[in-house]
Amino acid sequence: MCRIAGIVNKQSESILAxxxxxxxxxxxGGPDDAGIYHDSDNGVCLGHRRxxxxxxxxxxxxxxxxxxxxxxxxxxxxxxxxxxxQTELKAAGFVFKTNSDTEVIIKAYRHWGDKCFSKMKGMxxxxxxxxxxCELLLVRDSSGIKPLYYYLDDESLYFASEIKxxxxxxxxxxxxxxxxxAFLTFGFLPEPFxxxxxxxxxxxxxxxxxxxxxxxxxxxEMFCYEDYSxxxxxxxxxxxxxxxxxxxxxxxxxxxxxxIGLFLSGGIDSSLLSxxxxxxxxxxxxxxxxxxxxxxxxxxxxxxxxxxxxxxxHKSYRLTKELFTDALPDIFRAMDQPTTDGVNTYFxxxxxxxxxxxxxxxxxxxxxxxxxxxxxxxxxxxxxxRKVPATLLQAAAYLxxxxxxxxxxLSRKDSVGDYLFHRGYFSIRETATILNASSKYVxxxxxxxxxxxxxxxxxxxxxxxxxxxNIYMQSQLLKDTDMMSMWHGIEVRVPFLxxxxxxxxxxxxPEIKYGNPQSKHLxxxxxxxxxxxxxxxxxxxxxxxxxxxxxxxxxxxFFVQAKPEMANRYSNGKINWSRYWAYMVAENYATAH
Numbered sequence: 001m002c003r004i005a006g007i008v009n010k011q012s013e014s015i016l017a018x019x020x021x022x023x024x025x026x027x028x029g030g031p032d033d034a035g036i037y038h039d040s041d042n043g044v045c046l047g048h049r050r051x052x053x054x055x056x057x058x059x060x061x062x063x064x065x066x067x068x069x070x071x072x073x074x075x076x077x078x079x080x081x082x083x084x085x086q087t088e089l090k091a092a093g094f095v096f097k098t099n100s101d102t103e104v105i106i107k108a109y110r111h112w113g114d115k116c117f118s119k120m121k122g123m124x125x126x127x128x129x130x131x132x133x134c135e136l137l138l139v140r141d142s143s144g145i146k147p148l149y150y151y152l153d154d155e156s157l158y159f160a161s162e163i164k165x166x167x168x169x170x171x172x173x174x175x176x177x178x179x180x181x182a183f184l185t186f187g188f189l190p191e192p193f194x195x196x197x198x199x200x201x202x203x204x205x206x207x208x209x210x211x212x213x214x215x216x217x218x219x220x221e222m223f224c225y226e227d228y229s230x231x232x233x234x235x236x237x238x239x240x241x242x243x244x245x246x247x248x249x250x251x252x253x254x255x256x257x258x259x260i261g262l263f264l265s266g267g268i269d270s271s272l273l274s275x276x277x278x279x280x281x282x283x284x285x286x287x288x289x290x291x292x293x294x295x296x297x298x299x300x301x302x303x304x305x306x307x308x309x310x311x312x313x314h315k316s317y318r319l320t321k322e323l324f325t326d327a328l329p330d331i332f333r334a335m336d337q338p339t340t341d342g343v344n345t346y347f348x349x350x351x352x353x354x355x356x357x358x359x360x361x362x363x364x365x366x367x368x369x370x371x372x373x374x375x376x377x378x379x380x381x382x383x384x385x386r387k388v389p390a391t392l393l394q395a396a397a398y399l400x401x402x403x404x405x406x407x408x409x410l411s412r413k414d415s416v417g418d419y420l421f422h423r424g425y426f427s428i429r430e431t432a433t434i435l436n437a438s439s440k441y442v443x444x445x446x447x448x449x450x451x452x453x454x455x456x457x458x459x460x461x462x463x464x465x466x467x468x469x470n471i472y473m474q475s476q477l478l479k480d481t482d483m484m485s486m487w488h489g490i491e492v493r494v495p496f497l498x499x500x501x502x503x504x505x506x507x508x509x510p511e512i513k514y515g516n517p518q519s520k521h522l523x524x525x526x527x528x529x530x531x532x533x534x535x536x537x538x539x540x541x542x543x544x545x546x547x548x549x550x551x552x553x554x555x556x557x558f559f560v561q562a563k564p565e566m567a568n569r570y571s572n573g574k575i576n577w578s579r580y581w582a583y584m585v586a587e588n589y590a591t592a593h
Contacts, residue, residue, distance in 0.1 A: 023047030077124030144204030266299030269363025342480030365496030
């Protein structure tokens with residue numbers, strides 16, 4: 001796990017200094033080592049900051065070169081099946097000097113070309129420069145677990161793992177005029193929005209090829225795991241396959257040469273990962289949890305059940321209002337992009353670092369794949385409401401309650417409208433009022449957010465799963481997890497997003513996955529032999545903090561004096577904490593960065 005940055009620009013006299021500046025703006029994410037590569041003849045510079053987890057020796061240093069020095073790579077992520085690939089490559093005659101997955105990527109590319117990326121099971125953002133052909137490849141994993149942002153014009157390319165690195169370049173540091181519209185509507189910035197003009201994320205599963213000599217660019221979709229062909233239609237087959245594939249995924253994700261642990265919230269997902277890790281032979285496990293004094297939010301009793309069952313080295317950290325308030329300035333600094341979430345990840349990663357860990361497994365992805373959210377129960381309601389004329393739906397923006405105003409999003413009559421009905425923050429009318437803009441301008445900006453037309457045609461449950469994975473998880477959960485974890489120099493791994501598990505889940509009939517009132521029943525049934533009933537036979541709690549109690553309007557003014565009408569609405573209970581928090585983040589993000 002690392003941070004990468006780079007520039008292609010033949011005209012720049014400061015390319016080396018600029019790359020170093022971008023690289024070191026992300027030193028928190030790569031505290032163990034740093035490297036630089038400069039091809040002055042062709043105007044290419046690559047920078048790297050390292051967090052050492054696999055092959056802790058100096059042999060894992062990046063940028064890494066192949067034997068002939070024609071290929072140079074900077075790489076952020078982990079390839080969990082690198083040993084299997086290494087074995088194949090050795091059989092083909094390749095000799096390895098290191099035990100790192102980075103060298104495997106280089107030699108895999110030499111052997112298989114760009115087909116090598118589809119062989120990799122892991123999370124990655126890769127920049128691979130071929131000096132002999134004068135080509136630079138940028139590649140991002142199929143779930144977009146690792147971030148990669150870039151700016152491109154006729155004469156230059158700039159890329160980095162974080163927006164804060166690109167902000168160091170004067171010509172890139174221009175604020176987008178529309179980011180607040182997207183943020184206030186969604187509670188985060190849905191891809192491809194960022195806070196900077198003309199800076200966008202590389203889409204997941206995409207390979208960008210840059211012909212350095214002529215600055216010609218081609219995009220190629222390298223991976224596609226959106227096959228919903230319902231190949232598995234028998235419940236027993238689904239249970240057997242799920243148990244096998246998830247167990248293998250967890251086992252792969254435990255590979256490390258540095259201390260690794262598991263987040264243990266006490267819910268189904270984190271409990272399953274801990275139990276599976278134990279059952280696949282990983283002993284002396286490290287687990288860590290957050291607990292609260294307020295029993296309504298604390299899941300301590302359930303955390304202890306699992307920790308005792310696997311006899312882990314378990315550490316609980318008590319989070320208080322005082323700790324939260326004291327950390328607020330640092331939480332804002334950690335936000336590479338504005339978000340209404342991520343505070344929970346900030347603290348669990350902070351505590352993981354205090355526990356001496358380098359990497360931790362998270363249950364992210366299980367809810368999205370196996371129906372753990374309330375959104376999976378609302379699809380029939382959406383179908384009925386969608387029949388109402390758009391003008392009447394738009395009028396719902398004037399209703400008194402937050403939940404009622406979300407009905408107005410269904411006037412879009414597309415999948416994005418469905419998503420915003422589930423999870424939207426401020427209505428178009430409210431966003432326009434906050435920003436002193438016209439509702440027409442806000443609506444037109446949001447129309448630029450589109451999904452493929454075939455998403456609307458997906459079967460029951462599969463469409464909700466697609467929306468939760470490709471909007472909410474993609475642009476909020478994964479982004480927040482990466483930026484908050486790397487702020488503390490911690491790697492977070494997500495076994496539920498293993499490529500084999502996603503392919504399996506998508507191929508299971510939606511009636512099997514989502515046809516039971518019990519949320520995530522397929523996961524539960526697959527592991528009922530090891531998952532205690534106390535964990536699954538209770539109301540879903542979620543990893544949430546007591547923000548409503550902790551965030552008074554007065555304390556929120558710690559950052560900025562809120563508009564009186566907004567502060568009054570919050571104080572009088574007319575707006576919930578998450579929407580008020582979104583307003584405060586929108587007001588404060590720019591000044592905090």
